Amino acid sequence: MGRAEARRAQNSTRTTKGKKPKKTGIRRFFTWKKLLAYFVGLIALGAGAFVALYLYVDVPDSKTATKLQSNIYKLSNGTVLARTGQVNREEVPLSKIPKNIQDAVVAAENKNFWTDPGVDVKGTARGILNTVMGRGKQGGSTITQQYVKNSYLSQEQTVTRKVKELIISLKVQQKVDKKDILAGYLNTSYYGRNAYGIQAAARAYYNKDVDKLTLEEGAYLAALLQAPSQYDWTVATDDGKKNAQNRWNYVLDKMVEMKWLTAEKRKDMKFEVPKDPKPPKGMSGQNGYLVKAAEQEIERVLRAQGRSESDLAAGGWTITLSIDPTKQKELEKAVYQQVTRKLDPQARKVDAYAQVGAASVDRKTGRVVALYGGQDYLKHFSNNATREDYQPASTFKPLIFASALQNEAKNENGQRITAGTIYDGTSKRPVRGGDTAFAPENEDDVSYGPVTVQESMNKSINSAFAQMAVDVGLGKVKKTAVDMGMNGKAGNFEEVPAMSLGSMGASPLRMAGAYATLANHGKKVTPTLVASVTRNGGQKLDMPDPIGSQVLDRTNADNVTQILKGVVNDGTAKVVQNATYAVAGKTGTSDDNKSAWFSGYTPGLVTTVGMFGEGPGGKQVPLTNTGGHDGRINGGGYPAEIWADYMSEAADGDTEFDLETDEAAVVPPPPAPPASSQPSTQPSHTPSATPSRQSQSPTPSTSKPPSQQPSSPPASQSAKPPKPPTPSNKPSPSTGGGGADGGTVPNGGREEPKN
Incomplete structure (x- = not known):
C-alpha cells in the first residue's frame, strides 16, 4: 500500500473514533427524545379524544323505567291496601328523607360527595381496566356516577358505558344541584325485595314510610346498596348476615368519622333485624273493587281539571281512601x-x-x-x-x-x-x-x-x-x-x-x-271514596268537596x-x-x-x-x-x-x-163518615x-x-x-x-x- 493510501486510511480511522456509530433497525425509533414525544403526543391525543367525546356525548333523557312508579292505595288508618304499577317505586322529595339517613347513605357510598367533582377518575380507570381484563364488576363510582348510571344508562359492564358514565357525570355535576343528585340517587337505587327507591325500601323492610325510619334502620338500608340480595336478612346465608352487620357498622363508623354522628350515640346503637317481607298487596277480594273505584273517581277529577288520565297511570301517587x-x-x-x-x-x-x-x-x-x-x-x-x-x-x-x-x-x-x-x-x-x-x-x-x-x-x-x-x-x-x-x-x-x-x-x-x-x-x-291524593310526597290533587249546595x-x-x-x-x-x-x-x-x-x-x-x-x-x-x-x-x-x-x-x-x-x-186521621154513606x-x-x-x-x-x-x-x-x-x-x-x-x-x- 502506497504512502497516499495509508494516509487516507489513517484519516478515516480518526473520523470514526470521534462520532457514535449510527443505530440501525428498530432501535433507531426508541431514543429518549422520541419516547418523550410519544408520551406527550399520546396525552394530547387522549385529551383531544376526550374533548371530542365530551362535545359529542349529550346528557340523554332519563330512562322511562326510572320515571315509572307504583301507585300506593291506603286505608284511612294508613294501612297499605294495594300497590299498582309495574315498578315498586315511590318517589319522595329529599325533604321527606331524614337528614341522618341521607348522611348514612353518603357516608357509606361516597363520603366526599358534597365536595368532589362528581367523578372518580382513578376508580373509573380501574373499573375500565378490570372490565377489559374480564375481572367483572368493580366499585369506585361516586354517587353522581351511580345516579347517572341509574337514570340515564344501562347497567351493562362495558368500556363504552363506563366512558359515557364519566362524561355525562361531569356534565350533570355542572348542571344539577348536589341535593337533586342525591335525591335522584336515593329514589332510583335498588334495595332488594323488588324495591326501587328508599321509600319503597322502607316499606319493604320496615313497613313504614321513610320519614318514620330510625337511624339504625336507615343505616341498614344504606348497607343494602352494596349487595341488596346478599344482605337481605330474610334470605341471607350466615356469611351474608355477618357481612350485612359488618357493613351496617361500617356505615355508622363512617358517620362518626365525618362528624355526622357522635361517638357517644354510636356506642349505644344496636343492630335491629328487619321485618320479614310481606306478600305483595294484590287486587283479590275487595281490594280490586276499592282500587278501581278510586281510580275512576280520580280520573273524573283529572278530566274535569283538563288533565290527562295518563297522569295517574304514570305512577307516583299515594291515594288515601x-x-x-x-x-x-x-x-x-x-x-x-x-x-x-x-x-x-x-x-x-x-x-x-x-x-x-x-x-x-x-x-x-x-x-x-x-x-x-x-x-x-x-x-x-x-x-x-x-x-x-x-x-x-x-x-x-x-x-x-x-x-x-x-x-x-x-x-x-x-x-x-x-x-x-x-x-x-x-x-x-x-x-x-x-x-x-x-x-x-x-x-x-x-x-x-x-x-x-x-x-x-x-x-x-x-x-x-x-x-x-x-x-x-x-x-x-x-x-x-x-x-x-x-x-x-x-x-x-x-x-x-x-x-x-x-x-x-x-x-x-x-x-x-x-x-x-x-x-x-x-x-x-x-x-x-278518595280522602286525599298526593304525588311524590308533595304535589296534591285537589279533590272536590263531597258536600255541595242546598x-x-x-x-x-x-x-x-x-x-x-x-x-x-x-x-x-x-x-x-x-x-x-x-x-x-x-x-x-x-x-x-x-x-x-x-x-x-x-x-x-x-x-x-x-x-x-x-x-x-x-x-x-x-x-x-x-x-x-x-x-x-x-x-x-x-x-x-x-x-x-x-x-x-x-x-x-x-x-x-x-x-x-x-x-x-x-x-x-179524618173522622169516620156516617155509616149510611159508606x-x-x-x-x-x-x-x-x-x-x-x-x-x-x-x-x-x-x-x-x-x-x-x-x-x-x-x-x-x-x-x-x-x-x-x-x-x-x-x-x-x-x-x-x-x-x-x-x-x-x-x-x-x-x-x-x-x-
Whole structure:
C-alpha cells in the first residue's frame, strides 16, 4: 500500500473514533427524545379524544323505567291496601328523607360527595381496566356516577358505558344541584325485595314510610346498596348476615368519622333485624273493587281539571281512601252471614247468579266508609257497588215525594201534596193527566183503596206514586233526582210514567248519595271514596268537596226522613228496626225480581244494599228462590237483613234524627163518615192488616171515597234488640217482605219495576 493510501486510511480511522456509530433497525425509533414525544403526543391525543367525546356525548333523557312508579292505595288508618304499577317505586322529595339517613347513605357510598367533582377518575380507570381484563364488576363510582348510571344508562359492564358514565357525570355535576343528585340517587337505587327507591325500601323492610325510619334502620338500608340480595336478612346465608352487620357498622363508623354522628350515640346503637317481607298487596277480594273505584273517581277529577288520565297511570301517587277498616270488615261479614254462606250453586243454579253490592256513606262528610263490590274482584270484575245497569225500583219513591214537597206540587184536586194527602191505591188504576197510558200493578195485585202518602210509602203502593209523579211533573221529578245525585244521562233516565217505579239505572253508591242528601237535611252529598291524593310526597290533587249546595229545603228533606221512619216503624222495612238508634229507609224490588234493594240511614250513616241477578254474559235474571228461599227475593229480605246486620255494628254517633218537619204534614186521621154513606165498593184484594193513615184532607185524589175506616198514624218506633234475628223471607201483604211492590205494567210499552 502506497504512502497516499495509508494516509487516507489513517484519516478515516480518526473520523470514526470521534462520532457514535449510527443505530440501525428498530432501535433507531426508541431514543429518549422520541419516547418523550410519544408520551406527550399520546396525552394530547387522549385529551383531544376526550374533548371530542365530551362535545359529542349529550346528557340523554332519563330512562322511562326510572320515571315509572307504583301507585300506593291506603286505608284511612294508613294501612297499605294495594300497590299498582309495574315498578315498586315511590318517589319522595329529599325533604321527606331524614337528614341522618341521607348522611348514612353518603357516608357509606361516597363520603366526599358534597365536595368532589362528581367523578372518580382513578376508580373509573380501574373499573375500565378490570372490565377489559374480564375481572367483572368493580366499585369506585361516586354517587353522581351511580345516579347517572341509574337514570340515564344501562347497567351493562362495558368500556363504552363506563366512558359515557364519566362524561355525562361531569356534565350533570355542572348542571344539577348536589341535593337533586342525591335525591335522584336515593329514589332510583335498588334495595332488594323488588324495591326501587328508599321509600319503597322502607316499606319493604320496615313497613313504614321513610320519614318514620330510625337511624339504625336507615343505616341498614344504606348497607343494602352494596349487595341488596346478599344482605337481605330474610334470605341471607350466615356469611351474608355477618357481612350485612359488618357493613351496617361500617356505615355508622363512617358517620362518626365525618362528624355526622357522635361517638357517644354510636356506642349505644344496636343492630335491629328487619321485618320479614310481606306478600305483595294484590287486587283479590275487595281490594280490586276499592282500587278501581278510586281510580275512576280520580280520573273524573283529572278530566274535569283538563288533565290527562295518563297522569295517574304514570305512577307516583299515594291515594288515601276514606274506607274505615273496621266498618269495611263489618260490611263484608254481614254479606257473608246473611247471603254468601247460604248460597249453594251446586244445589241451586240460581245461587250462582246472585250478586251483592253495597255502599256506606258518612252523611256529614260524604266519605265512603265501607264498600262491597262482590265476592272477589279477580273472579267478578264488575263492581256491584258502582254498576248502574239495574233498576233501583221503589227506593226511588222517596225522591218523588221530595220533588213534590220541593215544587209545592198539588194533586188532581188542587191540594198540596204532603204525608197526609190521600191517593187511590187501587191496583192497575190508570194514571190521569199523563201523555202516556200507564196503569201499574201493585205487588200481588193488591188494591188498597184510598190511602195516605204515608201509607203508600209504608206499603210501597205503585199506583199512588205513579199518579204522584204525574201530578208533580215528570221533568220536575227527574230534575230533583239529578240534583240529589242520580245519573240523568239520556238513555239511562227517561221521562216516562214508569220512572215512578224506578225504571232508570242506578248503583248502590248513587242511591246512597241521594239518601245521604236527605239525611244531610237537603245539602247535596256526592259520595267520595278518595280522602286525599298526593304525588311524590308533595304535589296534591285537589279533590272536590263531597258536600255541595242546598238542593232541597231543610224542612222538605226532613219531612221525607219523617215519612221514611214510618216505613221502618210500620211498613216493609220492619226488619231494620233497632232500639239503639232511629232508622229511616225504603225497600225496593224490581221487575221480574231481577234486583232487590234497601236504602236506609241512621242520623249519621247512610247505607244502600243492592242484590242483583246476573246470569251468563251479564244477562239480568230473576233472583227468585235464591239461597233456598221459596219465592221472590224482596228488598225487605236479604238486602234489609244485610243492612241490619252491618248497621248494628257500624252505626255510631247520634241516635236520634234532628228534624225540622212541617207539622202540616203530620195530622190526625179524618173522622169516620156516617155509616149510611159508606160505599159498597171494596178493593179487589183486602190487605191482611188495616192500613194506617195520615191525612191533610179527607178528599182523595180520586172520586172514590175511602172504603175502610182509617186507623191512627203509625206508632213510634218499637223497641227491638240491637241486632235483631234474621226473619223469614216470606212476604205477606201486611209487611210484604219486600212490601206491597206492584206488578207488571200493561200500558207502559214494556214491563217495569214492581217495587
